[in-house]
Amino acid sequence: MTHIVKPAFHHPALPVNACGLTHRDYEGVVSTLCAGCGHDSVSAAIIEACFELDIEAHRVAKISGIGCSSKTTNYFLDRSHGFNSVHGRMPSVATGANLANNDLVYIGVSGDGDTASIGLGQFCHVIRRRLNMVYLVENNGTYGLTKGQSSATNDKSAKNRKGVENRYEAIDLAALAIELGAGFVARSFSGDKAQLVPLMKAAIRYRGFALIDVISPCVTFNNHAASTKSYDYVREHNAALDTVDFVPPEVAITVAYDAGSTTEVTLHDGSALRLHKLADDYDPTDRAAVLPKLQRHKAAGEVATGLLYLEADETDLHGLIGTCAAPLNSLADQDLCPGNAALGQINASHS
């Protein structure tokens, strides 16, 4: 890790967003991860996305489990709410927080161990409940903190640093999420911010469960020639299916777009996602077609990236269970207690 504090001086010509902040104002403390860790690039992408969306830091809750990935919530948005929770239990904490206050942006940061092994059950159920959150998996296929064993997302027959082959089938988190009803499912690469930042902005603005499976190489334990989650491998085998532009509401109604290869999906707040197709036979809103497509890319040894699946109908947990619009933690006693008269009526109805 770096021993010095990142200098407070910034470029004098740094752009300022609508909140009057520069992107430097969205940083956290200096990372203690290995130099070159993909996770740090993911943190930088979160900073960029929140800066560009003019999000106020105190309107964000960042929640994580355990692992290299889960440490990173300390490295961005140091003025936001945060909860570094229990291994694999980030979804429960996020669910509780979201139920109490549906008026924050929830960013859950997890890793392949935290999600696909100890937290797999929690992962499945939070998807089923369509919790309104961005679920980021910093996926490097290895257990970095315990020195490089293969994780459950490592591809079968990929080798670890010592040359030992992985015998087990990989869990494809994106495919699983689509299967279980996630409305927004994307995959990206920490080394490609041009793709990752717009995806994050779209995921933050999407109401419902949004998963981004980010291949984020472990420079120390899984960046060798026989790895399928190394910088070089992902760059060489990256099959980007589409690119996404997030278009804020004020721009969405005025700017024309080329309808030929572009699909526009309008979100609940009037903003829009514009999907530019890169693969001819691909329609990310057709759930039945997506899974076979992912299977074919996997079989070809490719990493399919981009917005893989999008459900235009944004539904979240609060909608499913019919809570009131106001955040529950904002309800006062008089909202929660109907009073003696109402109690009398209820009692009378049972007599």
Add this chain to the structure above:
Amino acid sequence: MKSTNIADPEYFHKVVDCQWACPAHTLVPEYIRLIAQRRYADAFMINWHSNVFPGILGRTCDRPCEPACRRGRIEEKPVAICRLKRVAADMKGDISDRLPVPPFAANGKRIALVGGGPASLTVARDLIPLGYRCTLFERDPRAGGLMRSNIPTFRLPVAVLDEEVDRVLDLGVEVYFGHSIDSLKALLNEEFDAVFIGTGAPRGKDLAIPGREEAAANIHIGIDFLSSVAFGHTERIGRRVVVIGGGNTAMDCCRTALRLGGEAVTVTVRSPRADMKASDWEIEDAMREGIPVLDNHAPKKFLVEDGKLTAVVFEKMTAEYDKSGRRTLKPAGEPPVVIECDDVLMAIGQDNAFPWIERDIGLDFDDNGMPVVDAQTYSSTRPGVFFGGDAAWGPKNIIWAVEHGHQAAISIDLFCRSEDLHGRPSPRTNLLSQKMGIHEWSYDNDISTVRRIPVPHVATNVALKNLTTEVELGYDEKLAFDEAMRCLNCDVQTVFAPQLCIECDACTDICPVDCINFIKNAPETELRNNLRVPARNLHQDIYVIEGLKTGRIMAKDEDVCLHCGLCAERCPTGAWDMQKYTYIDGQAEKLLETANGA
């Protein structure tokens, strides 16, 4: 853009803004680090090698380095480079064992130096250790030139001046003080192998307006007045004094007048305050002593009663600027301003004067009466006669005179060895990794956020009591350390090795000033615009490296790089490294080394 050629000795030199801006190319960051380590003698020797007069320049330099300092582009103010130089000089202790010791093996060549100012002294410093016999002719009773005659002792104590002048003279200069040269032709007939002319710009400009002749007894030319004070001929001045002029000489004149009995001293300038030629800090120092500076005041006439000066009449001016920024001063149409006074000091510029150089000796002069001097070799049109300092191209300042002296010394050495004067010595350069271990560097990369520390002054009422009390106290050790730590170590370069890069973005993400980009190549104008933060400062280069695996380029805007080394600390493969660039300008001694080595 093509990959940057970092083998070009000037590329990284330019990144060290202060050193690049210094006429003598002093190794500024290196000596500042040494000050922080309390290695004052080492810091002094680096200065002495480049600029010969560290104690003098540390008090009086015009500091071209400071406006160039990168720190000034990141926060409000540059590092106090000049006053740190003074710290090195004041705290160095005994350095006599580090100096060249005469006698030097003679090479049989004799050089005449006309004028005893910084240019001539630098020529002597550079040539005597090579075996040259240098003979210096000075019209004043002491050496030092304008450093002695024009800079008041409350800015530059005589002891400091004597120490540094004597350090050169003690190398074995033959001196003739009080000795004017009246004929160059006659000098050329003596047995000198080369002549260096460093006679400065000794003639103060005058103002031909009504009343000038009648009031002559109370109107003094600024530099003559300062010189007269310096040599003890003038000890008093009138109670009310008007100084005409807005340059540094005017500032020295008014502050001197205040110490010689002047009670109401006023500075008047034709131009607006913003256009004044004096350095900001010298204007500040004058105003701190309570001297009003009236701008837009053009002198029109001197009023005389009973043959004695009584007042100066001024016309108020206003400045207008055309599209190209050229200024014209026009009368503002206001009533004239009358300032009563007993004495006037006129500090409106200086001219060169060469009445002692015959025009029939093959030494050409231009239409302005200035000698024709080659900008690279400092040679006049007569072989063997060289110029430097203010005598060459008119008034500049001490640090330029020193650099002229170095260059003239190189030429004189080449000339005496019958070599081509254009075969200038190359700079000596070195690029050395500063890596000591993981995230450990041999320089302090933790960027200080301390703001520029003002130099302590003596109380104004004490300062004004006499001429010799030095106004600035200088930094003490603690203040010097804090100020030294503001230096960004711009000589420790970010060096990029593309074959090692895995394009993980770690450096881009960590860089506190967003100067590193991995980006599609484009022509320079377009590329500058496409960077994370567009590179608008065209004086600063873009460091470009091609040949990355993805086909992109690495493009780093050098403009506001903090040289904090975080890119190198966060790089997993060592593609970035922090390497100290040492650039030592060629001097005459280098030629000798080469000659001996060959």
